Amino acid sequence: MTGYADDIALAHRLADAADAISAARFRALDLRVEAKPDLTPVSDADTAVERAIRALLAEHRPGDGLLGEEYGEQPAAGPDGRRWVVDPIDGTKNFVRGVPVWATLIALLEGDRPVVGLVSAPALGRRWWGVAGEGAYAGPDAASGAPVRVSAVQDLADASFCYSSLTGWEEAGRLDAVLQLMRDAWRSRAYGDFYGYMLLAEGALDVMVEPELSLWDVAALVPIVTGAGGMMTTLDGRPSPGGNSSDEVSAIATNGHLHPDVLARLARPTAR
Structure with missing residues (x-):
């Protein structure tokens, strides 16, 4: 993963910021939930997480594009077509009902191809990350990740x-x-x-x-x-x-x- 080591490190930093917000709002008695135009729920945690990620990317990758579920698309300023794609809380219906299966999803695309991905599920105490075709890891955090591999089942x-x-x-x-x-x-x-x-x-x-x-x-x-x-x-x-x-x-x-x-x-x- 040497070619994307800096991007993976940044994705972990984005996830750390996201986890600090989402974990604190999970099962909060004052959690605010609204319905979007498509009638799916959005909580104050969804919007707060995306704002935090946008702020960090503006600081560390100002030339990259960004697409987020809650605040839409910001075109890339640079010529290389790199774009971050973020779902601040995947599984919002679980989140608002107190089910711990939800996560922040962070991807880096080059053109149309996702090359870096990170999924952080703080209520499960687990995080997954990888580079397309080059390896994937899972663990509580970046320092303690171990390689993961799909099964060999053939039937x-x-x-x-x-x-x-x-x-x-x-x-x-x-x-x-x-x-x-x-x-x-x-x-x-x-x-x-x-x-x-x-x-x-x-x-x-x-x-x-x-x-x-x-x-x-x-x-x-x-x-x-x-x-x-x-x-x-x-x-x-x-x-x-x-x-x-x-x-x-x-x-x-x-x-x-x-x-x-x-x-x-x-x-x-x-x-x-």
Whole structure:
């Protein structure tokens, strides 16, 4: 990771600032929660975390672009097309209900390609980071990280299959295919949000799928999954994610061995 060592170090610094804010607001009695125009919740912790990250990036990477879920896009001032993509709290619905499965997602893109990713889940006491194709690590903090690697499972009948929810798959016309995957897999669970992807990177499960995501939901996950030896594409087999902030993307993440089978099963909507 020598080529991105400074970027990884900065991502950890951003995550430290984010964790200090989000952990203090988690289960706070005075937490303020509002509904965004799309009716998804946003808390005062979401906005405070993103403001803190924006301030640090303005100080340390003033030429880089920035896309955040809560405050939108700031174009890059430099010519190299580098852009940070931030989800201040992935799993806000968990956060506001007191469920500890939520995290800050931080990615660095070069053009459309996510090259650095970091996921920090302070309520779980765990952080994951990686560089696409070059390695991934997990641990309580940067100083105590250990390498992680996807599983070697090669048959769906032996695989642990993970998904976010079933309603999105029904809307995408692929519910029957997902249900058949669940039947054919050794085990299925819906961990949701970032967590399934991180368990995949650690080899604790073998497949994670979601039909509809935004760039900030997925950009940080790609370098960690691929850095751990996994594979991640959209439902139509393109590299995940797309590079435009307005694009909705899908995600199929696997240990690599299972990818052709899972992709073939989910690639086409079921006729209604």
